[in-house]
Amino acid sequence: MPAPQRTSLAAIRRAAAELLEADGPGGLTMQAVAERVGVRAPSLYKHVPGRDALVRLVAEDAATELGVALEAAAPPGTTPRDGLEAAASALRRFAHARPAAFRLVLSPGAEGTRPDPEVSRRAAATVLRLAAELAGPQQALPAARTITAWASGFVAMELADAFRMGGDVDAAFTFGVDALARALAQPSQT
Structure with missing residues (x-):
């Protein structure tokens, strides 16, 4: 049985948008988003393939x-x-x-x-x-x-x-x- 996911794409998007406003584009990192949603950075890659895709989601x-x-x-x-x-x-x-x-x-x-x-x-x-x-x-x-x-x-x-x-x-x-x-x-x- 796979482990339950501890975050969601919606939570990641919200966290990324908040980080963008708080810290600017430079603060919008996979690590920072992971910390904000309470997971380790590698867990984000189940939802988002990388930082560019994360920024794209926030921009969209x-x-x-x-x-x-x-x-x-x-x-x-x-x-x-x-x-x-x-x-x-x-x-x-x-x-x-x-x-x-x-x-x-x-x-x-x-x-x-x-x-x-x-x-x-x-x-x-x-x-x-x-x-x-x-x-x-x-x-x-x-x-x-x-x-x-x-x-x-x-x-x-x-x-x-x-x-x-x-x-x-x-x-x-x-x-x-x-x-x-x-x-x-x-x-x-x-």
């Missing part, structure tokens, strides 16, 4: 969580401008709550650590929909990339405490949303 979970938050914030039927603000604000909230996961999802890593492309597509679905509504279906992808670059760049600077010239950062965020919405809007929407 974070991307999925972010995608759900974006969809909840800007469901179909929301006006494109309001949806853009709601989705950008959801990204901002996610980044403030889980800064290491935000960086993991929005920065390229080694090939083996990146989320599955289908997970990434689902996570980006709301932004792509809003981009198509604003800029038209032919320009949806470049518009979505522009939205993502602006929002993630703004939030990354905010997390790094790089806005040091005074002023209202929340007002600057709203200004950016308005400017993006106007810049991306199809002529029929202006």
Whole structure:
């Protein structure tokens, strides 16, 4: 009779996500996760083939969580401008709550650590929909990339405490949303 498992993939994923936030990517090791879930490191290999796969699972979970938050914030039927603000604000909230996961999802890593492309597509679905509504279906992808670059760049600077010239950062965020919405809007929407 085989010995009962002392941990689960779900527990490993939770522990890894917690370690990522507590210690950053460097602290996300098989040994650290094993200690957190109360097993020896070799036991983790029954669930995860190695560190890259572990990081990939954490990235996929974070991307999925972010995608759900974006969809909840800007469901179909929301006006494109309001949806853009709601989705950008959801990204901002996610980044403030889980800064290491935000960086993991929005920065390229080694090939083996990146989320599955289908997970990434689902996570980006709301932004792509809003981009198509604003800029038209032919320009949806470049518009979505522009939205993502602006929002993630703004939030990354905010997390790094790089806005040091005074002023209202929340007002600057709203200004950016308005400017993006106007810049991306199809002529029929202006």
